[in-house]
Amino acid sequence: MENFNLNSNLLESTQYINSITRIKPKIAVILGSGLGDFVEIIKNRISINTREIPKYPISTVVGHKGKIIFGKIDKIPVMIFQGRIHFYETGNLEKILYPIYIAKEFGVKILVVTNAAGGINRHYKPGDLMLITDQINLTFENPLKFIPKQSYNTSLYDPNLISIALKVAKSNRILLQQGVYCGVKGPSYETAAEIEMFRRIGADAVGMSTVNEVLLANALGIRVLGISCITNMSTGILPQKLSHNEVTEVAKLVNYTFSLLLTECIRTIT
Numbered sequence: 001m002e003n004f005n006l007n008s009n010l011l012e013s014t015q016y017i018n019s020i021t022r023i024k025p026k027i028a029v030i031l032g033s034g035l036g037d038f039v040e041i042i043k044n045r046i047s048i049n050t051r052e053i054p055k056y057p058i059s060t061v062v063g064h065k066g067k068i069i070f071g072k073i074d075k076i077p078v079m080i081f082q083g084r085i086h087f088y089e090t091g092n093l094e095k096i097l098y099p100i101y102i103a104k105e106f107g108v109k110i111l112v113v114t115n116a117a118g119g120i121n122r123h124y125k126p127g128d129l130m131l132i133t134d135q136i137n138l139t140f141e142n143p144l145k146f147i148p149k150q151s152y153n154t155s156l157y158d159p160n161l162i163s164i165a166l167k168v169a170k171s172n173r174i175l176l177q178q179g180v181y182c183g184v185k186g187p188s189y190e191t192a193a194e195i196e197m198f199r200r201i202g203a204d205a206v207g208m209s210t211v212n213e214v215l216l217a218n219a220l221g222i223r224v225l226g227i228s229c230i231t232n233m234s235t236g237i238l239p240q241k242l243s244h245n246e247v248t249e250v251a252k253l254v255n256y257t258f259s260l261l262l263t264e265c266i267r268t269i270t
């Protein structure tokens with residue numbers, strides 16, 4: 001395996017970031033494919049290209065920007081990770097977990113993970129937002145192998161944050177589905193048979209991110225809220241084929257509703 005010394009890398013990365021901003025964010029947001037418009041509402045933003053940050057893993061996927069944005073929503077200091085790196089890009093779990101470790105270094109207490117996902121639940125439609133209530137990890141990876149703490153995760157996704165999100169959605173008349181997110185490695189989209197299997201074991205949506213990051217955040221004592229943007233119906237659920245373009249196009253269309261939901265959740269949490 002490639003030489004990847006987590007602690008010394010984190011030290012170099014955080015020293016660099018600290019030389020640019022002294023902000024101490026309490027909330028971190030990881031933005032999924034095409035959901036980048038949200039950053040427009042951040043006041044006094046300081047944007048750092050992840051390529052500038054020593055030891056920071058780089059993303060290669062189209063539509064991914066690779067930035068960390070620091071700033072405030074109202075008076076709340078936040079850090080936003082735009083352009084996550086996927087497991088299939090490097091095959092290295094520690095690289096996809098890097099933002100979580102960085103967030104922990106900065107003292108983040110709440111993590112909002114967002115992603116683009118394929119809808120498996122037949123009541124969903126492209127453009128829906130889904131509050132993640134639980135997850136199925138089918139990546140066959142587990143980040144807890146890197147840290148000693150092992151506990152039973154009765155609720156990986158924080159119940160209080162879930163109820164806040166539901167209230168916010170209701171009062172802003174945002175349709176918010178609730179469901180189980182199934183995380184796979186990718187990079188190929190699933191077959192119809194795989195989707196049927198995921199449906200039978202209880203998945204409502206499928207995507208290629210998030211599950212390992214959430215396991216780690218939870219083990220590090222960070223409370224997690226998860227929101228999926230259903231960008232397409234999964235293979236076999238509808239007759240037409242999937243493309244990455246469709247995923248980013250639909251995500252762009254829901255940006256407004258998504259940003260509203262996220263902002264109002266952050267305002268209500270604090």
Ligand code: HPA
Binds near residue numbers: 206232233242
């Ligand atoms: N499958 C896996 N990942 C995805 C999908 C999908 O259909 N849509 C967006 N991310």
